[in-house]
Amino acid sequence: MTQKTLLSWSTGKDSAWALHQLRRDPDVEVVGLFSTVNEAFDRVAMHGVRVELLRRQAASAGLPLQLIRIPHPCSDAEYAQAMDTFTAQARRDGVDRFAFGDLFLEDIRRYREQRLHGSGIEPLFPLWGLPTAELAAAMVDGGLQAVLTCVDPRRMPAALCGRRFDATLLAELPAGVDPCGEYGEFHSFAFAGPMFREPVALTLGATVERDGFVFTDLLPAAGGC
Numbered sequence: 001m002t003q004k005t006l007l008s009w010s011t012g013k014d015s016a017w018a019l020h021q022l023r024r025d026p027d028v029e030v031v032g033l034f035s036t037v038n039e040a041f042d043r044v045a046m047h048g049v050r051v052e053l054l055r056r057q058a059a060s061a062g063l064p065l066q067l068i069r070i071p072h073p074c075s076d077a078e079y080a081q082a083m084d085t086f087t088a089q090a091r092r093d094g095v096d097r098f099a100f101g102d103l104f105l106e107d108i109r110r111y112r113e114q115r116l117h118g119s120g121i122e123p124l125f126p127l128w129g130l131p132t133a134e135l136a137a138a139m140v141d142g143g144l145q146a147v148l149t150c151v152d153p154r155r156m157p158a159a160l161c162g163r164r165f166d167a168t169l170l171a172e173l174p175a176g177v178d179p180c181g182e183y184g185e186f187h188s189f190a191f192a193g194p195m196f197r198e199p200v201a202l203t204l205g206a207t208v209e210r211d212g213f214v215f216t217d218l219l220p221a222a223g224g225c
Helices: 013-022 051-061 076-092 106-116 132-141 167-172
Strands: 003-008 028-038 065-070 097-099 122-124 145-151 186-192 200-210 213-224
Touching: 003 013, 013 028, 013 132, 013 186, 028 051, 028 076, 028 097, 051 065, 051 186, 051 200, 051 213, 065 076, 076 106, 106 122, 132 167, 186 200
Parallel strands: 003 028, 003 097, 028 065, 097 122
Antiparallel strands: 145 186, 145 213, 200 213
């Protein structure tokens, strides 16, 4: 019997590739996506992506999307409460697993496991432990297309924000930057690839610095999803 699974969806390349991998697993049935959204700005936290583009992504992936709205600023307790409420409802709806696109950070995995302990929902990490240089290359070679929406200028050049996630970008990353940005060096928005039915049409907006990070705004465009 397949396990009904909801995928944690950040809008980025890791979430998108996790969906691609999960759909190749005969024991998993991905029944939807869930995302946390900053209700003050109506954007995905950290990635800074507009909810309209998030919805277009989900439509192109052919999956229902559930939004978990969190306040700004959001305390750890408020975040935990919002997630616990969502988890309890998902279990009542028959969900067996939550999947996450985490790669190797043990503290994040441990936190997710602890929050789900006793809930009746098991955590699933389809990309866990894959070498990130090889994973990044596999994403690019596999047809995943993404754009960098957020950069930590303390770790990599701010000018890379708004760039395509491709082989050229990977070759330009400074030494010490994880190729998948797992340490928070950058965040991305996936707009095309084997996990989508058609590309998510977008244009690049303004690039700004806010709260110590550099963000490139993405604007919905005509065509595609």
